[in-house]
Amino acid sequence: MTDSSALRDKKFSPQKQSAFDARFEAQKLAFGPVVFHCVHYAWKRGVLQALADAGEQGLSTEQLHSQGGWSHYALVVSLESCLSAGVVYLREGRWVLDKMGYCVLTDRITQVNFNFVHDVCYQGLFDLGRSLDAQQPLGLPHLGAWETIYQGLSTLPEPARTSWFEFDHHYSDTSFPDVLPDVFATAPRKLMDIGANTGKFSLAALRYDAQVQLNLVDLPQQLALAQSTLEQADLAQRAQFHPRDMLDDASALPTGMDLVWMSQFLSCFGEAQIASIFKRVAAALAPNGQVLILDTLWDRQRYDIAAYCLINTSPYFTAMASGNSRVYQASDYVRLAEQAGLRLLTLRDGIGYCHSLMRLTKA
Template sequence: MLDKKFSPERQSAFAARFEAQKIAFGPVVFQCVRYAWKRGMLQALSDTGGTGLTIAELAATGRWTEYVLKVVLETCLSAGVVYLSAGRYVIDKTGYCVLTDAITQINLDFNHDVCYEGLFRLDESLDQEKPLGLTALGDWPTLYQGLSQLPEPAKTSWFAFDHHYSDTSFPDILPDVFATAPRRLMDIGANTGKFSCAALAYNPSVEMHLVDLPKQLTVAEENLRKAGVVERAHFHPVDLLDAEMALPANMDMIWMSQFLSCFSEPAIASILQRAAAALSPQGQLLIMDTFWDRQRYDIAAFCLINTSPYFTSMASGNSKIYESNDYIRLAEAAGLQLLTTRDDIGYCHSLLRFTRAGQ
């Protein structure tokens, strides 16, 4: 693991105490900034072109009372989202990020709509290694059984979060996937079928094998049908937590994207053992995931590290965003060997290429 330090090298005790208060009041700041964005306050300030507005001018629009404006904008002020100049609130650079940056908005929606209520039970979830916060959304053992049935707006926010990270990567990695000219390609954790659609469109001769839970495969099959590529696809309903369930055999390439982070280390070990057994003699396994230890920028590592509590409280109870060496160690134990690693794919992905050991 690379050494990592997010705080300044020379931080005074006073500055450290201020940072600690930001943590203590973090949920308050989150909700007020989100309100200012969703209810149009930040847009109203942005529309002034940098001159800003007074509380009285904002209240005169009839959209908010002076009380609401003062409560919300004062918190935004404390967070550096806006600043005060001659009695006028002016949107600051952080406010512009909230207002215009897609990944910031997706992260805000995901944490509010999917995670916020459930994270209240994070302590219990950590103690028991069960997703006890998931009851805020529905009655399923893990989030994955209920993915297609999530209530709104959680469903929209979950898929926006998942797809925004992966969609930026798919166009870039298809040459990697087909570098060895695979004819039989298995997509484990096919989800809505986005990767399979892209792979079938990219290569007109490849045969796709999609593996996931039955309800997810129903969604994937419909999407492949709409894309006109379903005739080269085969669907394999598998509960990968069942270690006795083998995977379809003789695969030239096995693909996993943002998938293994949904499982505990023992479950990952089992999945990798079965994947190794499913490879053809010269077959390869490609794992694309978001490893916090392989990020060029601290902002990416910060976001990834703080996604792990979602897995604890909402998704599975015992999975997380892993370091790359965790996967490599577990793959080697499953009889695989690492061939290559490629970083800086999309926003924050890396691609690990494995083959059977000794080949």
Template sequence: MNGKPMHFADIERSAIEAQYEAQRIAFAPVVFQCVRVAKKRGLLDALAGAGEAGLDAPALASAGELSCYAVGVLMETALSAGVVSRSEGRWVLSKVGHFVATDPLFRINADFVQDVCYLGLADLEASLVEEKPLGLKALGEWKTIYEGLSTLPEPAKTSWFNFDHYYSDSAFPAILPRVFASSPRTIMDIGANTGKFSRLCLLRDPEVRQTLLDLPIQLAVARGTLAEAEVLDRATLHAIDLLDESAPFPAGQDVIWMSQFLCCFSEAKILSILKRARAALSEGGRVLVLDTFWDRQSHETAAYCLINTSPYFTALASGNSKMYESQAFIDSAREAGLRLADIRDGIGLSHSLLSFVAA
């Protein structure tokens, strides 16, 4: 296993230090909003440009088109979070602040939390009890978020797709040689989303044929993606409600591909999907599952981000899914009649590829 066990709590702390950490949790939403606004209003960019000399409150007020009072509120909270320091009345960006101001990973995650998750998470407790995404009503009237992805209100729509693609796009180029290692003639993309992966496959091999499975509203987007790339003639768009366990998958597939997909379902539904995938495999075919497992990460930063994405799945996405440990998929695959052939870690930002064959 490439990833190492995560030990978030294995830290020696005094009682005073532990109490401080507890209060950081209590005020975390406040800190998030203040730092987010400071970044959005350009205060952190201004400090990044000022370097070690820093800026005083009037200069920051001018940069952010805010009052000195507003700057004080934002900067003092940023100070408490270690985002800035203060020297002789001037504010200076810290190393943490540098990542907040410049790291695209922070921007992607923070926009996702603010625009997609923040309001809906108020209904987390009720969602956990009922195992339904009761916070989704903050965005729209759907049973799951997947039914409304292409019609999400802005800025939630942009932030959702930026979040999804930022993680998946980093893995696709590295993974294509493994997808084509067995020279497949047929590939099925389950949960095809916008069709970006299918487009890559069809462009890579002019002989391959692709089947895309998803809800009709998502396939409409994928159709446009493939048509623009002039590869639609080798694609079959198969509309399906994947929650319907009686709906079979088209048979004769050399490769069945699922990327950041199974985590969108409960373990019972994962088993159903894998059983139907097993039935759709051609002789010698493979099921390839690309996903982000928090237990297979080399760094706690990645594991932290993944673990704390799970409440989004509960409150807004489906009500009963999460970011799983890898063994959950492996066990479900075994029960579905599939055997784990290979695991590859360290793909893209935080992905692992599970390769299964018929048992």
């Protein structure tokens, strides 16, 4: 296991930031929500694309207005805000798209994060303070009347549903091809996928190994999506489906598992719930069985950009998802696993965009 102390000791601001610069950064923070919406407008309404099409010569406000689709007023207000954020710049009276603007237009991870914050999180985050105090997702009613967002994933209103799944899959799908050799390194015959979601991992695993038997665990409504995924691929005959609410401490798991897989799952729960899950996972293992956890651990990131995105995903878990979960550090999982009689064997970083893979066994 690599020592992550250097990764944890992060400081996202420049080491020699002046008081004046710090004050400017503080104003960016204060007006951040305003800028967010102005950039979102300019992106979604095609203003940024029009500037991209114009290239380095740019376009004046009058030239943009003549294209139709935006009032003169809307262009001035949104573009001046974009200017303040470095999304565009002014040259001889013409608006020109800057590097950050090209990121918004072309960088997939920027777009996925933007849509997730706007469509899923933004309105509910107004209730973040109350959610933190109550440890309940009090912003969730903006999307639907569920106790947690996981109960409503299959019926989320659009565009929140699309943005949620694109966010979830964009981070996890890039990792699956890399980890399948790890999954089958011990030649497991009985594999359990806890938090099966739409069944993407189970589908990949069944295609990778023709002998493996999959046991999928999730809420009934999510499990129905996973079952449909496997049935469409004609692979459901090697799968068993176990509806479970993992928030129920008394909800036991099927036993005799050679391998238990959890991908971006434990971050959906608070520490007490994770401890309970680990105990039930340990009880589900066959002799010499192992546990694989694929997750986004903010302290294991090589680059600050990844740690920044992950840290600031935690408030979504608070206000919108469950009220008491977050993006964890590696040491949190190790500590909770040890309490359940599990010990860490290996920890591999640098998977996909920002994932780490933990392998555990019974102590």
